[in-house]
Amino acid sequence: MRTYGGKALLQAAPNTQKNTQKNTQKTAVTLSAQRTWALATRSPAVGSHRLFALFTGSAYILAGSIGAVTLMLGSSAPSTRWIEWTLAAMCIVGGYLIVRFGHHFKLGGLQDQILIFGGTILVTLSVRYIGRPGATVDTSYLYLLPAVGCASFFPWVKALPQVLFIEVCACFAFRKAGLPLSDVAIQHAILFTVACTVAWLARAAAAAERDSLTGLANRRKFDSRLSETITQAQRNGQLLSVVLLDLDDFKAVNDVHGHGEGDRLLCSVSGTWRQIVTPGQLLCRQGGDEFALILPGYSANQAAALGDQLRQAVIGEIACSVGVAELREGDSRTKLLGRADLALYDSKNRGGGRTSQHGVDVSDGAAEEIYRALAAGEFAVHFQPVVDLRTGRVVGDEALVRWIHPDRGLVGPDRFIPEAEKSGAIHPLGEWVLEQACAATAAHMGRTGMPRSIAVNASGHELRNPQYAENVAAVLAKTGLGAEHLTIEVTESTFDADYPEVIATLSRLRELGAEIAIDDFGTGYSSLSRLDNLPATILKIDQSFVASIASGGKRMTVLKTIVALADALELTIIAEGVENAYQAETLQALGCGFAQGYYFGRPLAQWQLEPAGALDSWSEQAA
Known part of the structure; x- marks a missing residue:
């Protein structure tokens, strides 16, 4: 049964696994054959009716014009002069008709193939009746025109027979002209090489798109x-x-x-x-x-x-x-x-x-307002420091977008991010925040000479874009920030829909060298069961667990479990929402390596070189 609709997808039973594997192997072989045939029958993307007519007609006119100029220079034999003039005239007139009406033909159809065959025959007759060995060899280069034409516009199954027909006609013409094939071996090699090269280039251009x-x-x-x-x-x-x-x-x-x-x-x-x-x-x-x-x-x-x-x-x-x-x-x-x-x-x-x-x-008034604000430069990026709890050093920041509205003042992200996600404005807004954060971090590192990371939030809508990882790579290249200094933060709710697509994007980001942080960890659905598949390197503990430190209870137990789990999985832990020294010291004692929150620094437009709050252990280390 090959129906995979909706949720009714049937799982393979254990006793049919061998048959499934055999069927899969057969399917793979069949698919490989289908791909090969599709490649052989697929026309290059550069081809079109009009372009083929223009190329072929121009080739006819070029060949006829070369023949006419040669005849006017008086280099032909009197006995064959009228034949050569006839061939030249046929090429020029035929070329004009092809340019004028050839686009009505079906590309790669019988009419187009006849045009290439006809051009080959005309060149063959010219080579046959020239009568002089040197001129015969020179004229044979015109075989390149039909060879390049069929290689550029026809699929392999139609181009190769045309090239073989050209070779056969060339051999016939040279023999009739009294030239041994050994004298024209180079011409044959050039003809075949050029045809194959053009065919490969045409298909390489097609493969790019x-x-x-x-x-x-x-x-x-x-x-x-x-x-x-x-x-x-x-x-x-x-x-x-x-x-x-x-x-x-x-x-x-x-x-x-x-x-x-x-x-x-x-x-x-x-x-x-x-x-x-x-x-x-x-x-x-x-x-x-x-x-x-x-x-x-x-x-x-x-x-x-x-x-x-x-x-x-x-x-x-x-x-x-x-x-x-x-x-x-x-x-x-x-x-x-x-x-x-x-x-x-x-x-x-x-x-x-x-x-x-x-x-x-x-109604998309809110969305249009966001686009307008983005164009007017009303958005700003603020930075909240991330502190190493062992040393007290600021090691990075989280980039947080703020809207400085001309009438309403400072607008928090909870007011406009949902509207941006609903309207699609999240894509240009997210790209702007990413570029601003990366550029500012690269500039700061250049001034201070000290390494510093930057974390940028990405919504599920952004991660569903197959080009998101490529966009991130482009921003890194533009700003000069190393990928190892960038962290992409995603919330667990991102994975509730389109899970495979998001995972693929996150995997590509990891391949770039960027870190992946799971934000608000512990609040999403089935968090622990998904950690195995996520290419995450950082867990950010939700502030609700940090707030429970003073009261203890079950949330405190869960907090200890999360820290132990992250340690076992070799994941970095960052605690969010730290508001006092007691919380910070408790997290330090539990083995949490990093933290952020109002105790260490609020989100500000300016960089913070030192944490606002300190721990006793830091002063002891300094002493």
Whole structure:
């Protein structure tokens, strides 16, 4: 049974594990064969009807013009002069007709192949009737034109027969011209090498913007096309919608049936959707089990209807969640995708297998206010110090965003972060905070010569972005801050939805060298059971446990357990919300290495070189 819809995914029974493994191996072999065939039959992305017609027609005209110039210079034999003039005229006239009407042909179809065959035959006749060995060899270089043409625009299964046909025709022409093949071996080698090189380069260019598994456009292609489409839609006042699609419970498919079956499912789903998508629309695989679709001329309602159609088309294999957003005035690519992402998030939170729209009848005044404030420079980053409880040294800071509103004054994050997450404004806001925090930390380290870390909070919406890790890497490169000095903080609630996607992003961040901190640890759902899979290096104890130190009780017991657990797992512990010396000394005695809170320093716009509060043990060490 190959249905993976919703929560009804069946787990493999123990007594069928051997059969499952065999089926997985067969699936992997089949999938490998399908990939090979797909690669052989896939046309390079650089090809298009118009470009092929322009290239081929220009090649005909170039060959004919070279022949005409040669004839006008009087270097041809009188007996074959009329034949050469005829061939030159046929090339020039044929080339013009191809440029003018060739774009109506189906790329890689019979008409296009005939054009390449025809060009090969014309070159062969020219080589055959030149009659002079030197001129014959020179003319044979024109074989490069049809060879490059088919290698650039045809899939392998059609390009290779064309190249072989060119080789056969060349051998025939040289033999008829009285030249031994040994004299033209270099020309043959150059012809074959150039054709293969061009074919490889054309496909390498295609691979940069194409998903290797499904053959769909990848995120790079999607982002560039979406930016272009938004600009065009805003200039012409046209409708534009974006659809995000996410396969439900795809991780379970990989876990139960193996990654080979998961890959087969992705190929099957993408193949089904490819038949529904029409020219002018762009379907891409953004990564993992996430897909996206650009729909020029579509309203949100029309896009949602198409989203329903796409869901229904694959419901026999797997359930799918869909999020839709329509372009608004003044939208950027980030804003539009942020709203579509929120709509998708809503679909999955409501159980999956549904389509959600964002921005149809929703007031977004708060979101627009956030975008305006960001553009006006009203946000600021404040830094709260993190202290080493053993030495009393400030080793890092947590970056906290504040909104300095011109009318309302200082606005706390609890007032605007939820609105930013609901509207999608969290993406540009989070990126701005990250860049500001990294730049300030790098500058501070440059001035003082002392190492210092910076912790930046990331929301679940940001971590669901497949490019979040790449964005972080770009910010680090731009600001000059080493990845080892950056900590990305996430709350446990982040993992309640889209768990595999978030874990993949966190793993990529760890590969960069950044630290991962679990914020408010102990307050989320099933925290301990998830620690095994999380690529976390730091646990931040929630301030509610720190506040319970004075009263003791169960929370104090849990606090001791968390510290012992972190020590066993070799995780760094940072206690939050430390407000007095007693709490700090108790945490120190329990083995907690680091702490932050009002006792050591409030969040301020200026760096704090020394903690505001001190412990007796620090003075004893100094003495």
